[in-house]
Amino acid sequence: MTDDRALVAGELRGYRQFELRDDGLYPLVHGDAGPWSGEVEHARCQAGGDHPAPARGCRCGLYAWYLPGAATVALGPASAVVAARGRSVLGDRGFRAAAARIEAVSLPVTARWGPASKRARRMLAERYPSTKVYSSPRRMLADHPPHDVGALGIHPPPDRSRTYRAVLVAVWAAVVVAVYSLVAVPRGRTAELAEQWWPLLLLLAVAWQASLVWLVVRLMALQGSPGPGVGTGGPWKEEAERTTTTGANE
Numbered sequence: 001m002t003d004d005r006a007l008v009a010g011e012l013r014g015y016r017q018f019e020l021r022d023d024g025l026y027p028l029v030h031g032d033a034g035p036w037s038g039e040v041e042h043a044r045c046q047a048g049g050d051h052p053a054p055a056r057g058c059r060c061g062l063y064a065w066y067l068p069g070a071a072t073v074a075l076g077p078a079s080a081v082v083a084a085r086g087r088s089v090l091g092d093r094g095f096r097a098a099a100a101r102i103e104a105v106s107l108p109v110t111a112r113w114g115p116a117s118k119r120a121r122r123m124l125a126e127r128y129p130s131t132k133v134y135s136s137p138r139r140m141l142a143d144h145p146p147h148d149v150g151a152l153g154i155h156p157p158p159d160r161s162r163t164y165r166a167v168l169v170a171v172w173a174a175v176v177v178a179v180y181s182l183v184a185v186p187r188g189r190t191a192e193l194a195e196q197w198w199p200l201l202l203l204l205a206v207a208w209q210a211s212l213v214w215l216v217v218r219l220m221a222l223q224g225s226p227g228p229g230v231g232t233g234g235p236w237k238e239e240a241e242r243t244t245t246t247g248a249n250e
């Protein structure tokens with residue numbers, strides 16, 4: 001453990017989402033516990049355990065992912081970058097920490113423009129003065145790239161969310177372009193072509209639908225896991241856990 005401590009002197013960066021409300025940034029799970037502190041949020045065991053959070057074998061602690069993917073897919077909540085400190089339980093894709101602060105937040109789609117954006121920005125400036133506010137996750141991530149956790153012996157699986165999104169857009173666009181290009185074909189020829197090529201066209205249509213459904217399901221699966229250790233069957237592997245201490249200078 002002493003080695004781990006040396007490797008993560010300082011803070012460990014993570015990605016997660018919050019619900020943006022009028023009075024603060026609430027965790028998606030256990031929102032009834034109130035919004036996160038504007039300074040440093042300290043974990044408490046929400047599972048009713050009588051131990052300091054996080055604890056092995058319990059689900060408590062402030063969770064975040066090592067890579068932004070799953071934490072930036074959903075459009076409803078606000079995506080954020082957090083900096084964890086104190087004791088942390090490290091999993092293969094994310095961690096649970098004793099304490100963390102919100103380094104940066106990107107406004108959700110619903111609060112990106114107009115009066116909603118103004119209101120949100122005012123609240124964030126007031127309650128989270130040291131948190132950087134972005135209007136899109138893309139810029140936030142450019143300024144806050146993931147930490148290399150390889151030094152901790154952790155190699156999180158590659159982040160596929162961006163690939164899925166890109167492929168989804170490409171598949172959708174390809175068909176739209178194909179359909180519009182049919183307009184360029186003389187009217188009589190369209191029926192003729194359809195008659196000649198209908199088995200292929202049918203196959204393409206089915207393949208298109210199937211790939212769209214598959215991609216959407218994959219994206220939904222990424223969105224469906226609010227955090228490591230939350231819910232069952234998630235990406236959090238208990239056997240990959242280990243305990244380390246970050247922010248030794250605290």
Ligand SMILES: [Zn+2]
Pocket residue numbers: 045046047048049051053054055058059060061
């Ligand atoms: Zn607990």
